[in-house]
Amino acid sequence: MNVPDQLRFSSDHEWISTDGSKVRIGITDYAQDALGDVVFVQPPTVGDVVKAGDTLGEVESTKSVSDIYAPVSGTVVAVNDSLGETPQLLNEDPYGEGWICEIEVSDASQIEGLLDAAAYTTLIEG
Structure with a gap:
């Protein structure tokens, strides 16, 4: 599995840059x-205010439907509109063109509470 060192991760398998x-x-x-x-992505709406742990949206695949959770609290300031036409970007480029949204963080200290690459690797290998 690809786990980029420069990112932070939630235990719910979301990443943030x-x-x-x-x-x-x-x-x-x-x-x-x-x-x-992945066959469908329902992203959040720009302007939504979310709390860490809240549902941000949904991902539908050939296997299941899964919630996307907010790893931090704040306001959604951008969404990746490309996912509407090409949801498979989540499979093809999860750390690049497959991003879901951007959030203006309400408290930057939340970021430090997320997992670094080593801790996330331990979680998924456990």
Whole structure:
């Protein structure tokens, strides 16, 4: 499994990359592999205010329907509209073109509470 060192991870298998007080969120390589072929993504709406642990959206695959959880609290400031036409981007490029949304974080200290690459690797190998 690909677990990039520069990202932080939730125990629910979401990743974040940080750009100041804004974070980009997606699902991990492990999550997309477990889901199978993704056929539909329901992202959040720009302007939504979310709390860490809240449901952000949904991913539907040939195997199941799964919730996407907010790894941090804040306001959704962007969504990846490309996923509407090409949901398989979650499978093909989970850490790149398959990102789901961006959140303006309400408290940046939340980011430090997420797993680093080593801790996430331990979680998925456990």
